[in-house]
Amino acid sequence: MxxxxxxxxxxxxxxxxxxxxxxxxxxxxxVIVKDATGKKVLDNVRYGLGPVKSGGHIKLTDTDNKKKICPFNVVQDPNDNIGGEFMFTMIGKEKYLKTSRVLGIDSGYPKSGCTKSTFWTINDAEAKAPDNLITTGGGFETDLTCFQVVEYPKPTNPKVHSYMIQHCPSFCGAGPQTCFNVSIYEHNGVKRLSSVGATPFEFVFYKLS
Structure with missing residues (x-):
């Protein structure tokens, strides 16, 4: 019929x-991401990451347990209020960074003679430390380096634009069909970014001069 x-x-x-x-x-x-001053965050441009309150900014370190390492670890240094430089590069680039978009996070260049990339990487989000800790050395648009920025659900300060990061391996082709909130996790006396932890890490973007 x-x-x-x-x-x-x-x-x-x-x-x-x-x-x-x-x-x-x-x-x-x-939603377009905004920095600590309320300005729109640019895609693929270097920014600093810091907590809403005091507590130290995020940076890369080439030392672990007093030994040189390559690739690097991503840490929160409570004594550093400047931190490192990080680029949030969306897959399908646009002028401004947006929430809930697949992206890679890196520093854009190697440091300290290390030839590995500076893309944030989680080897196994469901494993125990150190495999669930964020290091560097991955490639752009892979399951190990697949992240997204989302608005923090209950901001510490509603007047400030604060965010959290999620690791979403399946969004880039493989891995568990879920996203993992990135938190601060203390490992061997050092505050590290990890796919496991008590509370998602709430942060703000700082435009670098």
Whole structure:
């Protein structure tokens, strides 16, 4: 039996309506990220990361337990209020960084003679330390280096734009079908970024001069 004109028109209407609905949800979930001063954060431009309150900024370190390492570890130094420089580069680049978009995080260049990349990497988000700790050395757009920035659900200071990072390996092709909140985890006396922890790390972006 041939479909009637009514059925055809109804099918077209349903497809268009669902498409508009899905587009609206996607657009609503993606918000332009803003720094500590309220300015829009640029995609693929270096920024500093720090807590809303005091407690030290995020940086790379080439030392672990007094030994030189390559690639590096991503740490929070309670005595460092300057921190490192990090670029958040979305897959499908745009002018401004947006929440809930797949991205890679790196410093853009090697340091201290290490030839490994500076892309943030988690070897196994479901494993125990040190495999669930963030190091560097990965490649862009791989399951091990797949992250996204989302708005912090309950900001410490509602007047400040604060965020959290999630590691989402399946978004880049493989791994568990879930996202892992990045938290501060103390390992061997050093505060490290990790896929496990009590509370997601709340931070703000700082534009570097």
């Amino acid at each position: 041939k479909p009637s004109l009514y059925n055809i028109l109804f099918l077209i209407f349903t497809i268009i309506t669902q498409s508009i609905f899905l587009t609206t949800i996607t657009s609503a979930a993606q």
